[in-house]
Amino acid sequence: MSLFPTPDARPAVVVPLAGADADAVLAHAREVAASGADVAEWRLDTWGAHDGEGALEMLPALRSALGSLPVLATYRSLAEGGPGGLDDAGYTALLLALVAARVEGVDVELSRPDAVATAITTAARDAGTVVVGSSHDFAGTPSTDRLGAILDSLAARDADVLKVAVTASDGGDVARLLAAAHTARRHGRPVLPIAMGPAGVLTRIAGECWGAPATFGLVGTGSAPGQVPVPELRDALDAIHDALTAADGPVSAVTA
Template sequence: MRTVRLGKVEVGAGSPKVIVPIVAATREGILAKGEELRNYAMDVVEWRVDFYDDVFDIPAVVETGKALRRVLGEVPILFTFRTKKEGGEKAIDPEAYTALNKAMAESGSVQAVDVEAFSGDEIVRENIANIHSAGAAVVGSNHDFGGTPDRADLLYRLRKIQELGADIPKLAVMANSRADVLVLLDATREMAEKYADRPIITMSMGPLGVITRIAGEEFGSSMTFGAVGQVSAPGQIPVEKLKDAMKILHDAL
């Protein structure tokens, strides 16, 4: 399995890397959160730009991204517009989504861009090509807030995202039962052991899925999400507690 470099962070090597989101609505709030995050042990910052009030003003987004880059120094940034249909704050048409992702990749301020992988193959491939041409990596994502599909469906989704050319396939599903958590973990294990030629990210959302955010190293997930203050998805753990729990597991392994 190949690894993926986001700046100095090598995804797929060692313990799962910890991502912390920024979900502020204003430029001032975004930069203040960036300053705060410099005091925490995390590997990557995800800028959830769908929370940003000026998100449809591309020059404003690019300038805020450059300012955030200066604040965070060498910490890699994952740029994410999570659409309404996949649990985000706002809807966006495909052309605007593509233009926004392209502009941010070309700005040089971010090391990776999230692309929702089931937005239509043509749109997805265009986004991936644009982002790769700009020298950034792609996290190809899919989110299901309704529940957990069966294992075969989960594997289909992860393999499809890989086939589309995303550098890091990501799958997040809602856990409504303990059985759902086991299905997600077993699908992750099978994907990592049999099909993945690159790092993957998986998680069960919600309180029942907390174990999946901690135990990725054992089952094959290469990154996880922690929180400093406001969360961007249900079930995220405060980053200090997440790091401690992951270290216990890592040392045992």
């Protein structure tokens, strides 16, 4: 199964799935499944069982609650703006357990050592799991050169999807991010640029214009500034898709 299954060039709608305990996670999963989302991002950093054994025990019930939705397993660490405090060994063990359980995708943070990324990516290749290499900056938007270096590093780690999220304060920040993302398309992999905050909402709704494979929406509580509720996000994606189709079609994208 593709991680981002969409019938056309529209970005897949990914909804972060959070909860402090199993009951909360499953309740949210049922809401996400009914929302029109395409993918559920399981935010393992938000609940108590931060080990592979606990995740594997939870996974069958989660699959049942989500129905056919693919799962992107994510553990967002403190270094990347999340609440997760697992060390490298614990992080690796958690994601390897989920890869072995055949989740459709795993998020591998750039802030983790190369050896961690290599171990997870190698296992993911064998399992057919998509690797989303990610970098997050909740403080601002780096320079164009720095953004390019981040995306190059994600590609060098052999990630299937190159995701970079920054915090935008104005249109200049957004333009800088999109310029770097455009250049990174030379790697031949899907690039997912996200500008967090109100100034960056364009990057959440107009990704089809530059071939982004996905966007992140919300059901209930969001996981990052600027996320759009799924109904409004769907409306915006549909409107842009219709406009692009009327204007001779969307930008071609590399799929994942």
